Amino acid sequence: MEEKIWRRAGLTDSEYKLLCTHMGREPNTVELALYAQMWSEHCGYTHTRPLFKHFLTTGPRIVQGPGENAGIVDIDDDEVITFKLESHNHPSAIAPFQGAATGVGGIIRDILAMGAYPIASLNSLHFGHPGDKGHTRWLISEVIHGIGEYGNCVGVPTVGGEVRFSNAYKGNPLVNAMCVGFMKKSEIKKAIATGVGNSLMIVGNLTGRDGMGGASFASKDLEEENDEDRGAIQVGDPFMEKLLIEACLEVFKEDYVVGVQDMGAAGILSSSVETASKAGNGVEIDVALVPKREEAMRPEEVMISESQERMLLIVKKGMEEKVNKIFHKWDLHAVVIGQVTDDGIYRVLENGVTVGEVPVWSLMDAPTYILEAVEPPHLKQTMAFKNDQITQPKDLNEVLLKLLGAPDICSKEWVYRQYDHRVQMNTVVKPGSDAAILRIKGRDKGIGLTMDSNGRYCYLNPRRGAQSIVAESARNQVVSGAEPIAITDGLNFGNPEKPEVYYQLEQSIIGISEACRALDTPVIGGNASLYNQTPEFGSIYPTPIIGMTGLVKSLSHVTTMEFKDDGDFIILIGETKAELGASEYLDVIHNLVTGDVPALDLKLERKAQDYILDIIRKGLVRSAHDLGDGGLAVALAESCIAGKLGANVSLDMDIRADALLFGESQTRFMLSADQAATDKIVELAAQQGLESAVIGRVTKIKKVIIHNMDEKLIDVSLEACSTAFANGFDKLMKTDR
Amino acid sequence: MNWGVLLFPGSNCAEDCFHAVDQILGKPVKYLWHKDTELGDVDAIIIPGGFSYGDHLRPGAIAHLSPAMIAVKEFAAAGGLVIGICNGFQILTEARMLPGSLLQNRGLKFLCQDQTLKVDNADTPFTSEYNSGDVVVFPIAHNEGNYYAAKHTIAEMEANGQILFRYCNPEGEVSDQTNPNGSLNNIAGIINRNRNVVGMMPHPERSSDSVLGLSDGKGVFVSMLKHLEAKHG
Numbered sequence A: 001m002e003e004k005i006w007r008r009a010g011l012t013d014s015e016y017k018l019l020c021t022h023m024g025r026e027p028n029t030v031e032l033a034l035y036a037q038m039w040s041e042h043c044g045y046t047h048t049r050p051l052f053k054h055f056l057t058t059g060p061r062i063v064q065g066p067g068e069n070a071g072i073v074d075i076d077d078d079e080v081i082t083f084k085l086e087s088h089n090h091p092s093a094i095a096p097f098q099g100a101a102t103g104v105g106g107i108i109r110d111i112l113a114m115g116a117y118p119i120a121s122l123n124s125l126h127f128g129h130p131g132d133k134g135h136t137r138w139l140i141s142e143v144i145h146g147i148g149e150y151g152n153c154v155g156v157p158t159v160g161g162e163v164r165f166s167n168a169y170k171g172n173p174l175v176n177a178m179c180v181g182f183m184k185k186s187e188i189k190k191a192i193a194t195g196v197g198n199s200l201m202i203v204g205n206l207t208g209r210d211g212m213g214g215a216s217f218a219s220k221d222l223e224e225e226n227d228e229d230r231g232a233i234q235v236g237d238p239f240m241e242k243l244l245i246e247a248c249l250e251v252f253k254e255d256y257v258v259g260v261q262d263m264g265a266a267g268i269l270s271s272s273v274e275t276a277s278k279a280g281n282g283v284e285i286d287v288a289l290v291p292k293r294e295e296a297m298r299p300e301e302v303m304i305s306e307s308q309e310r311m312l313l314i315v316k317k318g319m320e321e322k323v324n325k326i327f328h329k330w331d332l333h334a335v336v337i338g339q340v341t342d343d344g345i346y347r348v349l350e351n352g353v354t355v356g357e358v359p360v361w362s363l364m365d366a367p368t369y370i371l372e373a374v375e376p377p378h379l380k381q382t383m384a385f386k387n388d389q390i391t392q393p394k395d396l397n398e399v400l401l402k403l404l405g406a407p408d409i410c411s412k413e414w415v416y417r418q419y420d421h422r423v424q425m426n427t428v429v430k431p432g433s434d435a436a437i438l439r440i441k442g443r444d445k446g447i448g449l450t451m452d453s454n455g456r457y458c459y460l461n462p463r464r465g466a467q468s469i470v471a472e473s474a475r476n477q478v479v480s481g482a483e484p485i486a487i488t489d490g491l492n493f494g495n496p497e498k499p500e501v502y503y504q505l506e507q508s509i510i511g512i513s514e515a516c517r518a519l520d521t522p523v524i525g526g527n528a529s530l531y532n533q534t535p536e537f538g539s540i541y542p543t544p545i546i547g548m549t550g551l552v553k554s555l556s557h558v559t560t561m562e563f564k565d566d567g568d569f570i571i572l573i574g575e576t577k578a579e580l581g582a583s584e585y586l587d588v589i590h591n592l593v594t595g596d597v598p599a600l601d602l603k604l605e606r607k608a609q610d611y612i613l614d615i616i617r618k619g620l621v622r623s624a625h626d627l628g629d630g631g632l633a634v635a636l637a638e639s640c641i642a643g644k645l646g647a648n649v650s651l652d653m654d655i656r657a658d659a660l661l662f663g664e665s666q667t668r669f670m671l672s673a674d675q676a677a678t679d680k681i682v683e684l685a686a687q688q689g690l691e692s693a694v695i696g697r698v699t700k701i702k703k704v705i706i707h708n709m710d711e712k713l714i715d716v717s718l719e720a721c722s723t724a725f726a727n728g729f730d731k732l733m734k735t736d737r
Numbered sequence B: 001m002n003w004g005v006l007l008f009p010g011s012n013c014a015e016d017c018f019h020a021v022d023q024i025l026g027k028p029v030k031y032l033w034h035k036d037t038e039l040g041d042v043d044a045i046i047i048p049g050g051f052s053y054g055d056h057l058r059p060g061a062i063a064h065l066s067p068a069m070i071a072v073k074e075f076a077a078a079g080g081l082v083i084g085i086c087n088g089f090q091i092l093t094e095a096r097m098l099p100g101s102l103l104q105n106r107g108l109k110f111l112c113q114d115q116t117l118k119v120d121n122a123d124t125p126f127t128s129e130y131n132s133g134d135v136v137v138f139p140i141a142h143n144e145g146n147y148y149a150a151k152h153t154i155a156e157m158e159a160n161g162q163i164l165f166r167y168c169n170p171e172g173e174v175s176d177q178t179n180p181n182g183s184l185n186n187i188a189g190i191i192n193r194n195r196n197v198v199g200m201m202p203h204p205e206r207s208s209d210s211v212l213g214l215s216d217g218k219g220v221f222v223s224m225l226k227h228l229e230a231k232h233g
Helices: A013-023 A029-038 A049-054 A089-094 A096-113 A135-154 A227-232 A238-252 A267-279 A299-304 A320-329 A360-364 A378-383 A396-404 A455-460 A462-479 A499-519 A584-590 A602-617 A631-643 A657-662 A675-687 A718-734 B014-025 B067-077 B087-094 B151-159 B218-232
Strands: A062-064 A071-074 A079-087 A117-127 A158-165 A174-184 A199-204 A257-262 A282-286 A310-315 A334-341 A345-350 A353-359 A427-429 A436-439 A446-452 A483-492 A523-529 A543-552 A569-573 A623-626 A646-651 A669-673 A692-699 A703-708 A711-717 B003-007 B029-033 B044-047 B081-085 B101-103 B111-119 B135-142 B146-148 B163-167 B187-191 B197-200
Touching: A013 A029, A013 A353, A013 A360, A029 A267, A029 A299, A029 A345, A029 A353, A029 A360, A049 A499, A071 A483, A071 A523, A079 A096, A079 A117, A079 A483, A079 A523, A079 A543, A089 A096, A089 A135, A089 A174, A096 A117, A096 A135, A096 A174, A096 A238, A096 A257, A096 A310, A117 A135, A117 A238, A117 A436, A117 A446, A117 A543, A135 A158, A135 A174, A135 A238, A135 A718, A158 A436, A158 A446, A174 A446, A174 A483, A174 A523, A174 A543, A199 A238, A199 A320, A238 A257, A238 A310, A238 A320, A257 A267, A267 A282, A267 A299, A267 A310, A267 A334, A267 A345, A267 A360, A299 A345, A299 A353, A310 A320, A310 A334, A320 A334, A334 A345, A345 A360, A353 A360, A378 A455, A396 A584, A396 A631, A396 A657, A396 A711, A396 A718, A446 A462, A455 A462, A455 A499, A455 A543, A462 A483, A462 A499, A462 A543, A462 A602, A462 A623, A483 A499, A499 A523, A499 A543, A499 A602, A569 A602, A569 A675, A584 A631, A584 A657, A602 A669, A602 A675, A623 A631, A631 A646, A631 A657, A631 A669, A631 A703, A631 A718, A657 A703, A657 A711, A669 A675, A675 A692, A703 A718, A711 A718, B003 B014, B014 B029, B014 B218, B044 B067, B044 B087, B067 B081, B081 B087, B081 B218, B087 B101, B087 B197, B111 B187, B146 B187, B163 B197
Parallel strands: A117 A158, A282 A345, A483 A523, A646 A703, B003 B029, B003 B044, B044 B081, B081 B197
Antiparallel strands: A062 A071, A071 A079, A079 A174, A117 A174, A199 A310, A199 A334, A257 A310, A282 A334, A345 A353, A427 A436, A436 A446, A446 A543, A483 A543, A569 A669, A569 A692, A623 A669, A646 A692, A703 A711, B101 B146, B111 B135, B111 B163, B163 B187, B187 B197
């Protein structure tokens, strides 16, 4: 071969040597392109696969764990939901509108490929500070616009998620999209190419040169001058996707299809390799048969194009015309591009002439790397932080208002009102709550959906930070009345070849695993996005994102955070410690990202969550909210703002005021209830050995008041809180910092 | 009493409208396909929301040329009840079955929220379940909901009681501050002169199922049902 051509394709010298051994010869350009894509981190999980062994992936409700387009969980009554998340970080950094839009489209097709109807989207977005005018604001606006434009048009409601901000994401924003689908157990489809002689049919969009090499583009650092990677960005067409959903689901009702795979990263290539590999078969594909929108495409271009809105169907021999007829009804085509063979070879033809052939297994057998892990040097200093290193501000009212308007805490209505969150008529609890709740039509049950992360926590303590995110996700589920079922994880990290980044990756995965085992929420799939760093801004915070689903056994259990009635009692469950480390308060008020992440006892966490779910199911609780960013004072204010009611709280704790009000001690919940229920709630907490305290009352006087040991710490009008919270984001987007 | 929900490529609220008639009203309903030239035995037609033909060109511009729309026009001309919701409203204005047109929201952004509306005329087959002046909550979800028509057309519609719903605040005040999208006179829904074709941007079907916390919109479907029942004896 020409001088080191494989390096340009993204393969290392040793990888090249290995593939030559597999083939017994040197590859031609087509074959080299196949390996370069399939052995990229994005397709081959070369750096992350060895770490996945930590994950718990089975459980009584797990129907399908990792390894398919998406995992599946049982929600009783022979009904299942399928869900997964996927990152689209690099495309969104270059072309935020299309990058985000196609991220939504791609994950919807993963769900569709399982045979399910997509019923909800969520997304987790990370940007630089919204006060930075210019590029950062442009990215924020365009990403949100792209998600809305695609999701709204395709008719899948965007019901929740999160938007978080830090300088750590200034050069490399994160866009992780999650989709959830619903089906009966009998309707499940698999990505498998069984039946020698069966046809491979491509359906949906035409194939062009868009998204060339997207998988390998996503598997390297973002460069300053990446214009030549612009061709790696795909262009989305949500209208086509909508037709594809309708047509596919109509075809799935018949007995024509043995396997389905969506065409995501590395397009025709990866979708067909994966299906063949699962069946232990070979496939052959003639690129001349692929409907194209561009002239003179080379065979490898056709194979790896990431043109959007395409699916691969493995169709029973003889049923091709029937499949095509249904697609034709929706003004789409379904075209035979190849067939399943019995020789285990992946064969590419052009007009019947073989232009490349390699063993299927070798494409799936990407080499994996266990790299050196070194604790990041900053941890020595940040872990040594003590609360007394900072001075407590005099005006705590002002601190509270500032936190309510802070980027990570303030209302994201500006964002979610651009998303259709009600289409399909299942949304019981809308965005802006702890968890989104969807009903299952025709039943008295529902599902809880959340997406959570905390890059700062994981930066300051990757293992416990990751545990905390899983715990918080589950807390968000239980306070909403849902029993946590399972998670999908999005592993967003910097370049794993750097030992400090690999350390963060490994520790975060261990932390996720530990929390998932403690809380009985197996990992049923996920996505890894590494190399999130730029020369100018360096590496992102280690940012594992947890997408969780829960089961609401009866819609009567659905509980929301807002205070409901004047006079209700406010109850705090859990122990408040003097923990300021890693808090939003340190970041926003003191401009410090330091300290250790608050302590977390996973056994206690499990016990507390079981208890919360129990008292909610017993109908004792009027409102429930988990204590998260900004701690007790922020949680109290949020319940007041949402309920348009005041609160008068008296605490009795010997903890410095700022830690008491804004510290983020874990495993805490704020409830409200009437008198009789309050007694019962306290009694049941004592039975479980959980700390509880009746700390005050909900008031119709529209003020948020907090005393501690006879000292008034907070006395602020509800109106001031609401204004700071509601207008926070709009203000940040308009005020240069 | 048969209902039809007209399905275009890209309609995404068709199932919601179907659900409202089938599950909430408990009446027979079927889908009508955009390529059909005959509508069959239907007494009321719902043109649902969504993005027919992906909103290419402009919302409703392609859908209104579908074969089924010729049949819908004939159905309406014979006095049949037709309601277009959101994209359905846009299709009806493109088809000139209703006056005016829907421009992009003045905020230049898609807007999804639970919206308070004031019932302006309760004396129609679509609003008889309400009282004029009632304040109701229907969700809106659109990018092009900014109702516009020529001055004299608006004046005529106002004089004829053709405005059914206006955007307002929870207290029922109709003003520029309570106008989410810039619609002239805060117009959210209108009816034709013959009182049998309605277009509205807010979604009554999304406000018909009390499990979802909103049920004011059910009145639109119940009003239509009562009118049809009275007509058919």
